[in-house]
Amino acid sequence: MTAPLHRLRSTLWMLLACLSLGLPASAADIEILDVRGQSRDGFYFMDLEARIPLSPDMQEAVESGVPLRFVFDVQLVRARRYLWDARMLVLRRAVRLERHALAGKYVVHDEVSQQRQVLASLPDALEALGQLRDVTLTKVDALPAEVPLRGRVRAKLDIEGLPAPMRPVAYLSPSWYLGSGWYSWEIAP
Amino acid sequence: MSRRRYAALGVALLAVSLLGSLVLIGAALQNSERFGALFSVLLLTNGLGLIGFVILLVSNVRQLVGQLRSRQAGARLTLRMVLMFVALSVTPLLVLYGFSLDFLKRGVDSWFDARIDNALQDALDLSRSALDLRMRELHSQTEQLASELGRGQTSGGVLDLSALRNPDSMVVASTWEGGDTDLELLRQRAKADELSIVSQEGGLLETSSLGPDLVPALPTSAMLLQLRQGRSYIGLEPPSNGGFLVRIAVNIPDQGLASERRILHAMYALSPRMNTLAGNVEHAYARYNELDYLRDKLKLSFVLTLTLVLLSSIAVATWAAFVSARRLSAPISALAAGTHAVAAGDYTTTLPVTSNDEIGLLVSSFNAMTGHIAGARAEIESQNRYMNTLLSELSSGVIALDDRSRITTLNDSGRQILALEDAPIVGEPLSALSDRHPYLQPLVDELTASVAARDGRWQREIRIFNSEGRRTLMCRGTAVSFGSDARQGQVIVFDDITALAKGQRDAAWSEVARRLAHEIKNPLTPIQLSAERLRQKYLAKMAPADAETLDRLTSTIVQQVETMKAMVNTFTDYARPPVINQGAADVNALLSGVIDLYRSAHPDAEFIVDLARDLPPVSMDAVRFRQVFNNLLKNALEAHAQGTPAQVTIQTREVSSGSGSHLEIRIADAGEGIKEDVVGSVFEPYVTNKTRGTGLGLAIVKKIVEEHGGMVSLENNPGRGACAIITLPLQPAVLARGPDEHRSQP
Numbered sequence: 001m002t003a004p005l006h007r008l009r010s011t012l013w014m015l016l017a018c019l020s021l022g023l024p025a026s027a028a029d030i031e032i033l034d035v036r037g038q039s040r041d042g043f044y045f046m047d048l049e050a051r052i053p054l055s056p057d058m059q060e061a062v063e064s065g066v067p068l069r070f071v072f073d074v075q076l077v078r079a080r081r082y083l084w085d086a087r088m089l090v091l092r093r094a095v096r097l098e099r100h101a102l103a104g105k106y107v108v109h110d111e112v113s114q115q116r117q118v119l120a121s122l123p124d125a126l127e128a129l130g131q132l133r134d135v136t137l138t139k140v141d142a143l144p145a146e147v148p149l150r151g152r153v154r155a156k157l158d159i160e161g162l163p164a165p166m167r168p169v170a171y172l173s174p175s176w177y178l179g180s181g182w183y184s185w186e187i188a189p
Numbered sequence: 190m191s192r193r194r195y196a197a198l199g200v201a202l203l204a205v206s207l208l209g210s211l212v213l214i215g216a217a218l219q220n221s222e223r224f225g226a227l228f229s230v231l232l233l234t235n236g237l238g239l240i241g242f243v244i245l246l247v248s249n250v251r252q253l254v255g256q257l258r259s260r261q262a263g264a265r266l267t268l269r270m271v272l273m274f275v276a277l278s279v280t281p282l283l284v285l286y287g288f289s290l291d292f293l294k295r296g297v298d299s300w301f302d303a304r305i306d307n308a309l310q311d312a313l314d315l316s317r318s319a320l321d322l323r324m325r326e327l328h329s330q331t332e333q334l335a336s337e338l339g340r341g342q343t344s345g346g347v348l349d350l351s352a353l354r355n356p357d358s359m360v361v362a363s364t365w366e367g368g369d370t371d372l373e374l375l376r377q378r379a380k381a382d383e384l385s386i387v388s389q390e391g392g393l394l395e396t397s398s399l400g401p402d403l404v405p406a407l408p409t410s411a412m413l414l415q416l417r418q419g420r421s422y423i424g425l426e427p428p429s430n431g432g433f434l435v436r437i438a439v440n441i442p443d444q445g446l447a448s449e450r451r452i453l454h455a456m457y458a459l460s461p462r463m464n465t466l467a468g469n470v471e472h473a474y475a476r477y478n479e480l481d482y483l484r485d486k487l488k489l490s491f492v493l494t495l496t497l498v499l500l501s502s503i504a505v506a507t508w509a510a511f512v513s514a515r516r517l518s519a520p521i522s523a524l525a526a527g528t529h530a531v532a533a534g535d536y537t538t539t540l541p542v543t544s545n546d547e548i549g550l551l552v553s554s555f556n557a558m559t560g561h562i563a564g565a566r567a568e569i570e571s572q573n574r575y576m577n578t579l580l581s582e583l584s585s586g587v588i589a590l591d592d593r594s595r596i597t598t599l600n601d602s603g604r605q606i607l608a609l610e611d612a613p614i615v616g617e618p619l620s621a622l623s624d625r626h627p628y629l630q631p632l633v634d635e636l637t638a639s640v641a642a643r644d645g646r647w648q649r650e651i652r653i654f655n656s657e658g659r660r661t662l663m664c665r666g667t668a669v670s671f672g673s674d675a676r677q678g679q680v681i682v683f684d685d686i687t688a689l690a691k692g693q694r695d696a697a698w699s700e701v702a703r704r705l706a707h708e709i710k711n712p713l714t715p716i717q718l719s720a721e722r723l724r725q726k727y728l729a730k731m732a733p734a735d736a737e738t739l740d741r742l743t744s745t746i747v748q749q750v751e752t753m754k755a756m757v758n759t760f761t762d763y764a765r766p767p768v769i770n771q772g773a774a775d776v777n778a779l780l781s782g783v784i785d786l787y788r789s790a791h792p793d794a795e796f797i798v799d800l801a802r803d804l805p806p807v808s809m810d811a812v813r814f815r816q817v818f819n820n821l822l823k824n825a826l827e828a829h830a831q832g833t834p835a836q837v838t839i840q841t842r843e844v845s846s847g848s849g850s851h852l853e854i855r856i857a858d859a860g861e862g863i864k865e866d867v868v869g870s871v872f873e874p875y876v877t878n879k880t881r882g883t884g885l886g887l888a889i890v891k892k893i894v895e896e897h898g899g900m901v902s903l904e905n906n907p908g909r910g911a912c913a914i915i916t917l918p919l920q921p922a923v924l925a926r927g928p929d930e931h932r933s934q935p
Contacts, residue, residue, distance in 0.1 A: 064482030065475040100427035101478065102316055102471040107427055116429055120411065164228040165483050165490040171229075 029053075030155045030180035033130075037137075037151055037187055044137045044187075046074065050130035050155055055175045058157070059122065061166075062106075067098035069161030070129060074137065074153045076187065078144070088149065089138055094158065097129050149187040155180045197512060200245065203238060204505040208498075235497050242504035249511045262529065263522025267514045274510030279503055286499045293491050301481055309474045316470045319463070320425055324435050327457050328423050331437045334375050335453040338386070339442035373397040382434065383456040386441070388449060389417065408438045408454050416440055416452055426456075432464035520548045524555055536563035586683045589669075592676040594619045594640055606662070606685045607632070608655045627846065628655045632662065639666055640679050650686070654916070655849070659900045661687045691895070702761045710757040713750050720746035759885055769813065769896055773806035776814075776841060776852060783818040784839060787826065794826055794835035801842040805919055807852055813893045820886045821856045821913050828860030828911065835859070843919065850919045857912035862905040871903050 031051045038045050052070065054062070062068055076089035094111040100118075106125035108117040119125040143149060156179030159170045170176035213231050253271070256264035376384040376397040385396040385405045391413050396405045412422045416438055426434040435457040440450060459467065480487070523540050530538040536559050540552045577600075580587055586603030590596060595618050604611075607622070607629060614621060619640075623633040635651045651662045664683040670676065724743035728736050777800040784796055822837065829835040836859040844851045863871060872891040887903070890913075894901040899917040906912050 061482065065479040066482060100471070101474050102313060102320075102467060103425040103427045103433075105425075105427055118426055120424075124411075160229060163479070163483060163486075165486040167229055168232065168490060168493060169486055 030130075030178060032153065032155065032180050032183035035151070035153055035183055035185045037185060039140050042140050044140055044143065046132070046135045046137055046151070046153075048072065048130075048132040048135065048153060050180070052126050052130045052155070052178075054122075054126065055178070057173070057175045058178070061162075062097060062099050062122070065099060065101060066163060066166070067096050067161070069094055069096050069158040070155060071095075071158045071161075072132065072153060072155045074135070074151065076137065076143075076149055076151050078147055078149055085150075088144070091137060093132065093135060094161075095129055095132075096161070097125055143187070150184055151187050152182045152184040154182045200508060203241070204501075204508075206238075208501060208505075232493075232497075235501065239497065239500055239504060242501070242508060246504060246507055246511075249508070253511075261522075262525035263518040266518045266521060267511075270514035270517060271507070271510045274513060275503075275507050278506035278510070282499055282502050282506070286495065289495055290492060293495065294488055297484060297488050297491070301484060305477070306481070309470075309477050312470045313474045316467050320433075320435075320459075320467065323459065323463070324423050324425065324437070327435050327455070328421060328437050328439070330379055331381075331453060331455045332421070332439050334379055334384070334455070335439045335441045337375065338371075338451075338453060379455070380457070381455045382458045383454075385454040387452045387454055389413070389452065394451060406436065406454070406456055408452065412438050413452075428464070428468060432461070433459045433467055435459065520544070520552055524552065527555055527559070531559055531562065536566055584684070586685075588636075588681045588683070590619060590636075590640060590679045590681070592678055594637065594679075596621075597678070603683070606660075606683065607653075626655075628653055632664075636664065636666070636679075636681060639664075650690075651683075654900050659687070659895065659898065660685055661690045705757055705760055710754065710761075713754050713757070717747050717750040717754075720750070759889075762889070769810040771808050771810050771897075774809050774811045774814070775804070776807050776809075776854065777801075777804055779811055779815060780818055780839060780841065780854070783815055783822060787822050787837075791826060791835065794837060797836065797838040799838070799840045801840075804841060804843060804852065807917055807919065809897050809917070810893075814897075817890045817893050817915070818856075820890050824886060824913075825856055825858035825860070828858045830861065844916075852915075852917040852919055854915040854917070855912055857906055857910055859906075859910040862909065862911050863903060868903065868905070872901065 030053075032048065033051055034047075034049045036047045038047075054068075058068060072093040072095070074089070074091040074093065075087050077085040077087050079085055096109045096111060097106065098109070099106050103118075104120075106119045106122055108119065108125055108128045109115075117125075117128045119128055137151075157176070159167055159176060162170055253264060253268060257268065372384055372386065372395050376399070382400065383396070383398045383405055385407070386394040387407060388394055391407060391410070393405065393407060398405055408416070408422065412424075415422050419440065421440070422436070422438040424436045426436050428434075436455070437457070438452055438454045441453050443450065458464075520540075520543065527538045527540050538559055539556050542549050542552050542556070580598065580600035581602070583600060583602055586606040587598060587600045588596060588603055589598035596615055599609075599614055603609075607626070609622075609626065612625070614625075619633055619636060623630040631653050632651050635649050639647050639649060645668055647666045649664045649666075651664055653660050653662065662683045663686045664681055666679050666681045668677050669680050670678075720743045724739060728739055728743075731739060780800065781798070784798060787794070788796055822839075825837045826835050838855070838857045840853075840855040840857075842853050844853045872887045891901050894915055894917070897917060899915060901913065901915045903911055903913050
């Protein structure tokens, strides 16, 4: 789906999201524990560690064979004094969690790198889901020299990745809102 | 194309797109791969479109309510048509909606059956059992390989896997070399996809792979822990690209205390047939399980979509009802507005003919009707103008009254005769005439009485006194009917016959005088001469006694004949055509002169004189008016009883009223007053209250006053005595017209 369409959809659903403000809030949010950035071999990499708790509704969905899609929005921004931050890089990484009934295993699939991890239990799968390793962000040469940059990342459950019949309920139910705030880290020039 | 048509086309396109997107929503629910990504956008778009339609409808409803409140033509018709259209369209929609909901729920529920559920679960268990059997075989085979490896000896250090994972590193490619090693032979013999020997910590010692994968699969930490506990690992890997894989890790038996414990890690592919069957079972089970989980959500989504369809259909139908109702009622509203305009008197209304149907025929007929009415109205107005011209040219006054005695017509001559100003009087009640002009009270009273009597035709002579003096009006009335009902009005034609009446009266009295002179006065002289001759001839010859008798008798005859002559002369004077020498006279001076004469003749009488100062000169014949004052003063003095002191009050004053200024002269006595039965006729000839007198004194007074355009009346005082009141006009017009008018009399 294209970015403008996605923005339009997000904006439109804000209206419905407002309707759910009066309902109880979700039990827990995604917690980004640590982000480590490093330059290696001319590239800037990022390692991320996050704790992703699933609500009972989400666990039930996964056990029933519904895949859950999580997206990690990564941005490299340059702070400006009088204007909003300039975004130097915008990157989205999507990871899918699904259960294989016959094998009785949980599969964590990175949609970008196409890497799969097969886990025997859901906690192991969630731990693997919250760990991104060696995510290549950009070439070091592409980063502006002597300009302080800041990286920030957030994670959330992609409701649009759910099957269509689930989306209206998911948009209107707080138990299906799972995400984190922006987590920032400094990037040394 | 008009703006309204553009708007209608836009709304119609919106409705079509709304319904189209609803179809897509339905398709997205059934086949999420095609339209699933657009589901949310479509749902929101429909919701917003629906809100837009609701706003449109609310706007239409508000507009209609406003039209109903202002009682705009066609609003109620539009309301009825909208309600009818909405009822006709919504009722089947609601029925269809109810049935669809029921079918939907039943349909979704029918997808799921406990038997299918059990069958799928059994299939899955069966697949697992088959795979377990195969995995146990492979486990035995791997343990056998591990035993063989344990008996043999392999060499080599631990490979650097981190270097292997880095695709940019060229070190790995030079470090690891494939070849027909012992492990390769074992792998080929065991038909494994991959065989690896790893250390107890998970380090790769040696590997052999069927495929080109550079990075071999390694046991996870959980597997290593299980192996360290002496238990082998057997697991089924979900298919990625090449189908299911069986992962087996076993400890390689020890060769001695000094050697390190190693692990054999093997990956086996299932046969294609087993892969296909297991994949089908897995796919069917997963799909069914997911659908079972989504059952309620699916129902909710279908209900939501169906409700959106229903609401959109109702909104579109209602809007279409508004548009259709307005389109249908527009010509009727125009007709109603045109009818109102015609009712209000606007016959120039022409409605546009927009269709060729019955409504168009009706509009054409309406236009033809208004055209005919406008023509007839123009003709009536022309006739009215002709009638008005005719009436204005009449010398007679014409008043038309409706059934409630309101004035509907008063021509110019009527206004002139009644001395009305130009203020509009048409539409006012008849009494408005006397309210505005009190001198018309006699006329209004007479007309009211005559109209109330409902005589078919009537004729009255009515006297009024206005600024021009006393006027005599001859009124002739006729009842007329209005329209087809029984309402009746009156048309009154009146003429000012003042001059004519005077002429007739003068002519009548002249005739009387002529007859008197001929019949009475002429024999008197022979009688008188005969009596005088008798007296002269026989008086000296008769005895004194007889002579005295003769003298007394002849004297009486002569004296009575003289009296009769004087009476005839007086009557002749009264009947003589008036020759008035009018001129400006000072009434106060004239009165004072006459009063002085009576004062000297009647020193016992009291004369109370109250003359107004600054009276304007009055046009009158001073000689004749001296006779008027003389008669009235003489009457006043004679009204007192013999032996009682006479008291005569003389007043003059200027009186202003609605009809102008008048001079009022009052001469009052303190006598016995006038008998009530003769009050109305004391000014008629030969009517007197006295034992002596000709009975012509007051008649002459009246005659002279009226010849001057005035009025005279006699009334009893509130206390004692009577009062003669003379009212004379002070208008200059009388000065100019009076002499000429009177001289013209025959």
